[in-house]
Amino acid sequence: MVIGLGSDGHFCGNMPKTTDFDSISYEAQIKPEYPWYDVFVEIYKGYNQPVPESFVTIGPLSVLKAKEVLLIVNGSNKAEALAKMLKGPLAEDFPASILRLHSNITVIADEAAAKLIN
Numbered sequence: 001m002v003i004g005l006g007s008d009g010h011f012c013g014n015m016p017k018t019t020d021f022d023s024i025s026y027e028a029q030i031k032p033e034y035p036w037y038d039v040f041v042e043i044y045k046g047y048n049q050p051v052p053e054s055f056v057t058i059g060p061l062s063v064l065k066a067k068e069v070l071l072i073v074n075g076s077n078k079a080e081a082l083a084k085m086l087k088g089p090l091a092e093d094f095p096a097s098i099l100r101l102h103s104n105i106t107v108i109a110d111e112a113a114a115k116l117i118n
Contacts, residue, residue, distance in 0.1 A: 003063070003070070004073065005081055009081050009094040009096045013028065013058070014057060014058075014059065014060055014063075016036070016093050016094065017034050017093065018034070019060065019095040020092065021060050021061075022061065023059030023061060024061045025056060025062060027056050028056075029053065030054055037051075064098070068104045069099065069106070071106070071108070073110075074109070074110045074113050076112040079113050079114070082114065083117055084096075086107075086117065
């Protein structure tokens, strides 16, 4: 499985405030009070469509069951997220933290994204 990392710690649509680590796949609500709501506003504005109320995504358990995971991270705006993913606490409010539990994950990061890794 090839995935990316968001600057807020999301991956595969597993967003902060909606992710349950015990999920295989699930429907995530899109609410204005979520910090990532404006991203959806911008996406759907480009299509002249209203923001949907929810979306379906692959859950953390499905990612952990993948034989191999390749995580690609680029840009200085993701440096803090990458460092937190690798060394921070395991927490559902930072979904990418669960990726550390995968037995066969490879991380490819550019210099800007890796600048906080010792």
